Amino acid sequence: MAQTRGLNLGNKLKGKQFPTMFINSRYSIFFRDGVRRIDFILAYVDDPKIEGEKKVERRREFENNLAKAGLELETEDKKESENGKTYFVKIHAPWEVLTTYAEVLNIKMPIKENDIPCAVETPFNWVAWPFRLPEIVMHPEPDYFTAPFSKERQELYLIDDENTFFSPSVRNRIVFYILTRCPYGTEEGKKKFGIKRLINNGTYSAAYPLHDCQYWRKANDPKCENERYTLYREWARFPRFFKEQPLDLIRKYYGERIGIYFAWLGFYTEMLFFAAVVGSICFLYGAFTMNENMSSREICEPSIGGEIIMCPLCDIKCDYWRLNSTCETSEYSHLFDNVATLFFAIFMGIWVTLFLEFWKRRQARLEYEWDLVDFEEEQQQLQLRPEYEAKCTQKRKNPVTQVIRGRKRLLSRILKYKSRYYMIAVIVYRLAVYAAFASIMENTQTLQPIRGLLTPQLATSVTASFLNFVIIMILNFLYERIAIWITDMEIPRTHFEYENRLTMKMFLFQFVNYYSSCFYVAFFKGKFVGYPGSYTYMFDRWRNEECDPAGCLIELTTQLTIIMAGKQIWGNIQEAFVPWIWNWWGRRKARNNPENLYGRWEQDHDLQNFGALGLFYEYLEMVIQFGFITLFVASFPLAPLLALMNNILEIRVDSWKLTTQFRRPVAAKAHSIGIWQEILNGMAILSVVTNAFIVAFTSDMIPRLVYYYAYSTESDSPMSGYINDSLSVFRISDFLEKNRPEENPGNFSTCRYRDYRYPPDHEKQYTHTMQFWHILAAKMAFIIIMEHVVFVVKFFVAWMIPDVPAEVKAKIKREKYLTQKILHEYELYKLKQKLCEGRTDASMEKNVLMNSSQSTLFSVVA
Numbered sequence: 001m002a003q004t005r006g007l008n009l010g011n012k013l014k015g016k017q018f019p020t021m022f023i024n025s026r027y028s029i030f031f032r033d034g035v036r037r038i039d040f041i042l043a044y045v046d047d048p049k050i051e052g053e054k055k056v057e058r059r060r061e062f063e064n065n066l067a068k069a070g071l072e073l074e075t076e077d078k079k080e081s082e083n084g085k086t087y088f089v090k091i092h093a094p095w096e097v098l099t100t101y102a103e104v105l106n107i108k109m110p111i112k113e114n115d116i117p118c119a120v121e122t123p124f125n126w127v128a129w130p131f132r133l134p135e136i137v138m139h140p141e142p143d144y145f146t147a148p149f150s151k152e153r154q155e156l157y158l159i160d161d162e163n164t165f166f167s168p169s170v171r172n173r174i175v176f177y178i179l180t181r182c183p184y185g186t187e188e189g190k191k192k193f194g195i196k197r198l199i200n201n202g203t204y205s206a207a208y209p210l211h212d213c214q215y216w217r218k219a220n221d222p223k224c225e226n227e228r229y230t231l232y233r234e235w236a237r238f239p240r241f242f243k244e245q246p247l248d249l250i251r252k253y254y255g256e257r258i259g260i261y262f263a264w265l266g267f268y269t270e271m272l273f274f275a276a277v278v279g280s281i282c283f284l285y286g287a288f289t290m291n292e293n294m295s296s297r298e299i300c301e302p303s304i305g306g307e308i309i310m311c312p313l314c315d316i317k318c319d320y321w322r323l324n325s326t327c328e329t330s331e332y333s334h335l336f337d338n339v340a341t342l343f344f345a346i347f348m349g350i351w352v353t354l355f356l357e358f359w360k361r362r363q364a365r366l367e368y369e370w371d372l373v374d375f376e377e378e379q380q381q382l383q384l385r386p387e388y389e390a391k392c393t394q395k396r397k398n399p400v401t402q403v404i405r406g407r408k409r410l411l412s413r414i415l416k417y418k419s420r421y422y423m424i425a426v427i428v429y430r431l432a433v434y435a436a437f438a439s440i441m442e443n444t445q446t447l448q449p450i451r452g453l454l455t456p457q458l459a460t461s462v463t464a465s466f467l468n469f470v471i472i473m474i475l476n477f478l479y480e481r482i483a484i485w486i487t488d489m490e491i492p493r494t495h496f497e498y499e500n501r502l503t504m505k506m507f508l509f510q511f512v513n514y515y516s517s518c519f520y521v522a523f524f525k526g527k528f529v530g531y532p533g534s535y536t537y538m539f540d541r542w543r544n545e546e547c548d549p550a551g552c553l554i555e556l557t558t559q560l561t562i563i564m565a566g567k568q569i570w571g572n573i574q575e576a577f578v579p580w581i582w583n584w585w586g587r588r589k590a591r592n593n594p595e596n597l598y599g600r601w602e603q604d605h606d607l608q609n610f611g612a613l614g615l616f617y618e619y620l621e622m623v624i625q626f627g628f629i630t631l632f633v634a635s636f637p638l639a640p641l642l643a644l645m646n647n648i649l650e651i652r653v654d655s656w657k658l659t660t661q662f663r664r665p666v667a668a669k670a671h672s673i674g675i676w677q678e679i680l681n682g683m684a685i686l687s688v689v690t691n692a693f694i695v696a697f698t699s700d701m702i703p704r705l706v707y708y709y710a711y712s713t714e715s716d717s718p719m720s721g722y723i724n725d726s727l728s729v730f731r732i733s734d735f736l737e738k739n740r741p742e743e744n745p746g747n748f749s750t751c752r753y754r755d756y757r758y759p760p761d762h763e764k765q766y767t768h769t770m771q772f773w774h775i776l777a778a779k780m781a782f783i784i785i786m787e788h789v790v791f792v793v794k795f796f797v798a799w800m801i802p803d804v805p806a807e808v809k810a811k812i813k814r815e816k817y818l819t820q821k822i823l824h825e826y827e828l829y830k831l832k833q834k835l836c837e838g839r840t841d842a843s844m845e846k847n848v849l850m851n852s853s854q855s856t857l858f859s860v861v862a
Contacts, residue, residue, distance in 0.1 A: 026599035028221055029210050031074050031092060037163065040175040041601045042089040042195070043206040046078070055203045062184035062198060063089065069178055070097040081602060086205070088601045093175050095162045101174045102149040102166065108371050109165070110144030110158045111822055116811055130242070137234050137246045140227070145819050146371050156826050168225070169255050169667035172209035176666045179207065208663040210604055212253075215660045227253045228659060236655040241648050245655075247366075254658070255667030256370055260363075261615055262651070264673050265622060267362050269647040271355045275629070275640035278347055282340035282637040293334040294719035295704070300327035304723065311532045311730055311751035315543060315739050320751055323723070326548055333554035336635055337699050341553075345634040345691040349790035350797065352630050352684040356677075357801040363672055364804040372671040373812055462558060468517045469566045479509045480613065500675045503616065507679055510624055514563060518632055521556045522690070522698045531766060532730040532753055535739060547754065553699050556635040564628045564639060568646040571621055576653050579608045579661035610658070610665040618654060619676050622647075626680060630687035634694045688794070692786045696779040706775050725771075727752040731760040 029038050044059060046052060063073055076088040102109065132138070149157065159165045166174075176195075183193035184203075198204045213219035215232040231253060235246055245266050251259030290296075299305040305324035312318035367373050483505040492498040526547030530536040536544050548554065586606045625646070629639045658665075696702055707725060712718040729750050732740075750760075756772035758764045 026080075026602075027219075029212060029219075029224060029600055030221075031072075031090060035163075036072060036092040036094075037168070037171070038090045038210055038601070039093050039168075039171045040091040040179065040207065040209055041604070042091065042204050043601075043605050044087050044089075044204045045085050046087070055201075058184045058192075058198060058203045062182060062195075062203075065182050065184065066091070066178070069182060070094060070100070071175065071178065076599070076601070080599075082598050086602075086605070088599070088605070090601065091175055093171055093178075097178075098166050098171065098174060099149065099151045099154070101177060102170070103151055105174065105177065106148045107170060107174075108146035109149045111147050111156050111819070112145045112158070114143035114145055114815075116814060131244055133234055133243055133246055137230060137249060138244070140246075140249050140252055143369075145815060145822065147819055147823060153826065156823070167252060168209070168212060169253060172664075173255065173667045175209075176207075206605055206609065206663075208604060208609070209666060210600060211664045214603075228664075231655070232659045236652065236659040238649075238652045238656075241652055245651070248369075251370055254665060255669065256372060257668040257670035258615060258658070258665065259370070260366065260670050260673060261618060262655070263362070263366055264359065265618075265647065265651055265654070267359055268355070268622065268626075269644065269651065271351070271358070272629075272640050272644040272647060275348065275351050276644045278351075279344060279633070279637035279640045282344045283335060285340045286335040286338045289338060290331055290334050293331070293338075294717065295700070295722055296327070296330040296334055298720075298723040299323055299330045308724070308727065309746070309748050309751050310727075311753045312739075312741050313546065315535075316742055319741055319743065320746065320748055323727075323752070329548055329554060333548070336557050336637065337553045337701065339701070340637070341634050341699060342695055342701065344637050345695055346786065346790055348630060348633045349688045349691065350793055352687060353794040353797050354801075356680060356684060357798055357803070360803040361801070361805050364808050367671050368808050368812055368815075372669070375669060375671045462562065466562060466566075469563050472513050472563070472567070473570060475513060476510075479506060479513075483509060499616075503620075503675050503679075506616070506620060507623065510620060511627070514567070514624055515627060515631065518556065518559055518563070521552060521559050522632065522635070522694050525555070526552050526754075527697065529755075531728070531755055531757060532751070533734045533736055533739065533766070553635050553694075556632065556694070556698055560628060560632050560636045560639065564625070565642060568625070568642070572646070572649060572653055575657055579657050582608055583661055604663050607663045608661055610662045614662070614665065619673065622650075623676060623679060623683075627683055627687075630683060631690045632694065633687070634691040635698065684794075688787055688790045692783045692790075695786070696782050702779050702782055703775050706771070706778050710774065711771060726754065726756070728755045728757040729759040730766075734760065 028034065030036060031038065044055075046056075067073060070093075072092040072094060074090045074092070076090065078085055078087050081088065144158070147156070157165070179195040181193060182195070183191060184198060185192055195204065195207050199207060211228045212224050213226050213229050215228050215236075218224075218226045218229050227249060231246070231249060234240060234243070235250070245262055247259055247263050247266075250262055302324060305327065306322055308323040310321050310323055312320060367375075483502055486505055487498060487502045490501065492501055525545050528536050529544050529546050538544060583606065625643050629643050633639050703726060704719065704722060707722050708718050711725060712721070714720045730753055731750055732744065732748060735741075756769045756775065757766050758769055760766070
């Protein structure tokens with residue numbers, strides 16, 4: 001038999017008549033009386049072990065303390081659950097509790113409907129009509145003037161019905177606040193409290209608010225809002241991918257923190273459209289001008305590239321090879337290594353600034369529309385973490401503030417060592433595999449037909465990219481635990497500090513993991529090779545890799561494409577199918593049960609838990625993608641297009657899984673994307689530097705321009721002879737024994753290599769020529785000029801675009817004035833009312849007069 005507990009519960013139910021349809025309805029989101037709404041659910045399973053007695057005592061004490069705090073509880077016996085093992089404790093927050101904690105949490109509630117005129121629609125708004133949703137979906141409730149709730153001034157607020165005044169998201173937020181601070185006993189001399197610790201130690205198995213209905217149909221209860229159903233129909237289905245997002249409804253149902261994420265993701269996707277269009281145009285330019293590329297034509301020409309004998313790619317086992325064997329690779333490299341690359345790199349430097357600045361403006365609008373202008377994050381985030389109070393034993397006093405704080409054990413050095421060793425591992429793998437591929441492809445006749453398309457350099461890059469991607473996916477499983485372990489060991493004092501530190505550690509882990517191989521190809525490969533007879537070795541064992549004669553840019557493009565595309569495909573599969581499979585497996589026994597045996601709380605219990613890090617991983621995924629399309633975009637102009645297509649799908653996948661596969665998250669406030677904004681700003685600055693270096697050192701553009709303007713000898717075809725000019729000559733007899741190939745079937749006396757060095761028999765043989773220094777000076781000048789130009793434009797654009805739109809500033813000031821006026825007039829009315837009732841004295845009359853004069857003066861000033 002189900003048990004019922006709560007303060008004054010008997011008095012509340014005495015004499016009440018309730019609709020029959022709600023009595024004993026396990027599908028309802030109300031208590032069995034059909035009146036009190038279920039604001040939270042606690043689930044637990046009896047533990048038959050000895051430890052179970054301790055858990056029973058914890059639960060008894062915890063629930064008694066919840067009742068003392070004013071919450072009302074109703075327990076569903078395990079015999080009535082589908083599996084016959086799980087107890088469900090339903091929690092309801094009565095009006096007195098809600099009003100008390102609404103004041104404690106400084107929650108703003110409506111006092112008057114907003115009468116500020118909306119923006120006038122422009123004649124071109126009809127263009128956006130196909131992408132719009134119905135007005136009732138986009139704006140599910142009127143806009144109000146609000147003020148922090150006060151129990152003493154309840155008449156001021158628009159309270160039509162106490163049961164609906166506080167929205168379900170506000171109610172579950174208040175209850176969760178109580179749950180996280182409710183004590184359950186003293187153990188080992190320490191006071192224990194909080195539902196999080198009870199879940200961690202197995203006392204409870206889950207704690208969650210209920211969805212308001214099933215996502216595929218509306219509830220039978222007319223008191224249900226059916227917002228989940230509306231979100232699924234209008235937002236979470238992929239056929240609605242071209243529609244705008246109902247951000248106000250998302251915020252109302254899930255809270256501001258989740259709402260701001262989807263607002264940011266939608267805005268990011270919109271801005272990607274412009275980058276994708278420009279990137280596609282640059283790519284098409286490269287495709288249309290492939291036949292005009294003189295460098296690849298010379299490489300493919302039998303009389304030029306076919307007669308140039310190149311030095312071996314590895315020691316002893318590799319043979320000499322002809323330059324025209326890389327014909328196809330050099331042709332494809334022109335798709336990404338052309339003059340449009342420079343334009344696109346500069347464009348993306350400006351685009352990222354526009355994106356960040358316009359997002360600040362969009363965020364300011366949301367802060368106003370969602371009533372977050374005066375939201376003080378510190379008020380909610382600077383509360384001490386229960387883990388800090390429990391674990392922190394070593395304390396010290398700040399000499400300035402005199403505040404006693406716990407000592408932090410800084411373990412972030414792990415990140416430094418991890419990044420160093422991971423980079424070395426990637427390089428060692430590439431060097432070892434490169435030599436093997438070079439030997440196999442040179443000596444295996446069956447691979448000769450594909451040698452033009454799959455060179456040893458490209459084969460190494462492809463396999464290294466796939467292996468790196470697999471390692472990334474494996475290590476991602478460990479990153480969360482390592483980062484959390486490090487952060488927990490530091491014992492952050494507040495939730496705000498904890499989230500920021502965890503975010504930075506996870507981002508640094510992912511940054512090294514995803515970008516290390518790309519940084520190696522872009523800035524290290526082919527830069528420290530040496531020359532035949534004096535090669536550079538890593539650990540005196542592995543010879544450094546060489547770039548293709550057409551440059552390393554095509555290899556960087558390959559690396560970027562595989563990792564970026566693979567991550568996006570795997571991420572969507574993981575996000576969409578894994579929760580669905582787990583839910584399908586968890587509901588396998590209950591699928592055929594009627595709803596009267598499978599309650600609403602059980603249905604939600606079988607869903608996946610979104611968790612405290614659920615939104616964190618969504619941000620992390622998008623920020624890593626942002627790095628791909630900004631840090632290395634000069635090598636792959638189609639990256640924004642891939643990101644755009646992925647994000648269109650990502651929005652619907654995220655909304656679908658959140659609406660259908662996960663329990664309802666606890667609503668939380670947030671007025672911005674937090675520390676992710678600083679990370680994006682840092683990546684935006686770094687992207688200007690990386691793209692400048694990619695164009696200068698990874699691309700072959702600067703050497704070609706130097707040749708075109710300074711060393712070309714043919715006016716009709718200035719780029720003729722560039723390939724021969726960019727290859728130096730080496731005398732084979734000068735090879736050291738450890739470098740000399742085993743065979744020389746062609747009896748070649750010289751071979752060529754990619755560098756600018758004097759030929760043999762020259763008085764400065766094998767030293768760099770003056771052309772090398774001219775090219776190096778041109779590269780450095782290009783980097784300085786490009787960085788200064790882009791940074792000047794970036795800072796000018798940032799200065800020109802205010803963070804808060806002028807009309808929003810005006811509305812904020814207007815709303816503050818009207819709100820203060822309403823509050824002032826209310827206080828004046830209360831004083832006059834007391835005066836009329838004869839419960840005042842002369843001093844109060846004086847106050848009334850003063851308030852009246854102040855009100856008049858206030859109106860005049862306004």
